[in-house]
Amino acid sequence: MYYKRKIDNFLENWKADPAHKPLIVKGARQIGKTESIMHFAKENYENVVYINFVLDIKFSNIIVDGYDVASVIKNITLVDPSIKFVPGKTIIIFDEIQENPDVATTLKSFKIDGNYDVICSGYILGINYKKIHSNSVGAKTDYEMYSMDFEEFLWAKAYNKEQIDSILNHMIDNKPFNDNEMKIFKDLFLEYCVLGGMPDVVKQYIETGTFSGTLDIQNQIRLDYEEDVRKYAEGLDQTKIISVYRSVPAQLAKENKKFQFNKIEKNARSREYTGCIEWLVDAGVIMECNCLQFPELPLKGNIEENKYKLYYPDTGLLVSSLDEEAQEDLRVNKNLGVYKGALYENFVAEAFVKQGLGLFYYKKENSSLEEDFFVRTQKNLVPVEVKAGDAKSRSLSSLIKNKNYSDISYGIKLGDFNVGHANDIYTFPYFCAFKVKEYLKNKDSKK
Known part of the structure; x- marks a missing residue:
């Protein structure tokens, strides 16, 4: 059973904004980030691409050819050809990005491209941001999530x-x-x-x-x-x-x-x-x-x-x-x-x-x-x-x-x-x- 969270309303408003940017959801481990994001994605998109950098180590090199959208998509589909990218109908979820923090550098390219919605999630991101070459300043929205409040x-x-x-x-x-x-x-x-x-x-x-x-x-x-x-x-x-x-x-x-x-x-x-x-x-x-x-x-x-x-x-x-x-x-x-x-x-x-x-x-x-x-x-x-x-x-x-x-x-x-x-x-x-x-x-x- 899914329990309602306050991020639900935020995500709905985020999607409804025509000018919305790629989103980074930050917060400690086990507070429900992935569950809430996936619930939202399944309810609002025809096509969901979910990549977990802890469970899916095979995706660790998707930015080896650069941070542009075409290169990232090419490398994802090379790893798993069953994954489809449908412009205007796809949300891409990069989960556990503390294991691959440079992925956040792709967000500027995804913002300019505009064909896909992107949400990154992970814990201890406040620490790993220091390892990111470019923080995509101005091309992303940050959301701080916590465990359930009263x-x-x-x-x-x-x-x-x-x-x-x-x-x-x-x-x-x-x-x-x-x-x-x-x-x-x-x-x-x-x-x-x-x-x-x-x-x-x-x-x-x-x-x-x-x-x-x-x-x-x-x-x-x-x-x-x-x-x-x-x-x-x-x-x-x-x-x-x-x-x-x-x-x-x-x-x-x-x-x-x-x-x-x-x-x-x-x-x-x-x-x-x-x-x-x-x-x-x-x-x-x-x-x-x-x-x-x-x-x-x-x-x-x-x-x-x-x-x-x-x-x-x-x-x-x-x-x-x-x-x-x-x-x-x-x-x-x-x-x-x-x-x-x-x-x-x-x-x-x-x-x-x-x-x-x-x-x-x-x-x-x-x-x-x-x-x-x-x-x-x-x-x-x-x-x-x-x-x-x-x-x-x-x-x-x-x-x-x-x-x-x-x-x-x-x-x-x-x-x-x-x-x-x-x-x-x-x-x-x-x-x-x-x-x-x-x-x-x-x-x-x-x-």
Whole structure:
């Protein structure tokens, strides 16, 4: 069974645009890229040419005579004469192009030719782009894909648009959820936190009706990520890269979640790990949250280079990296002790990235003033606090009240409570995090 993904709508709009360019779909392994692309191709084209550079090694030399369309097609059909190219009715899919990154250089020729639609897909492309002779600048469109977000998970669970939109409407109208709504959405949210959004994990759960086997799949995915380090991390200390990846869960459990290399190895220095974090970010297996120098706009030009937090881009993989009982602690007992705050903070970071929001935080030196996240709208800088308990939001209130922070006029607090509003702080349940961007856009439009 195919589960609806957000890339589906993007691909339909891409094809409908008369001026569309060849497309590159990027993202970590096993997030559903190939499945979604093939589903779209079969639904929309009479002729599908699919080449997988991992499974079909025989196609590795299709650009030996150059990057022009005629040469590429000639070499493909020499390898497999059963493949047909019908102008105007054919889509060509180059999959796993991390094994043959120079293929992306053909995209400019395909764009000029205009007879065939082309989609390239692969993982760790952020790394392998550095090996491409020409990146076909201006002749391609890039799409960043992630594992399923909470909304896609709800689609997979058969919830409809009206039911999902009701979450956003509660936020916009500042209307608390009733007891039944809260129970159902909180239970669904906990399921998602345990499972995450890796399609194979979600399918296993939905098609069997149990969590049995999901942890095995998650553990294998993490092992595959580590194997990718050994296979693709050239010129870097592979052991150090894996050490960084494995240390993220433990570092998130600290009260001070700033990533520290001496927590991996005593007396370790950041210079010894040069390139390790960048490699993992490029591979799509961790997310970096930058510390702001000051809580003000602009964001990207206002960061401290050596202060950051790291998160997993799939909270289910984070839970699976803990002990084997962690899934049940969260799902059944609804408790992970000290780790619960880190878990929900990771979920919010994941939700923000999947909405296209950047990750930024603030911690003032020698002060208790700190904030988990910041997002921006056209008009405001909005601090976002993630609360595991009922503690007061002193930092959030200070940022809003302080006249020195003129870009901040209100804040958002996410936690285990209902919708509310007081003292320019809007409170929402955790499960609302995936609608924050739409909420802010609506709020901006009313001012």
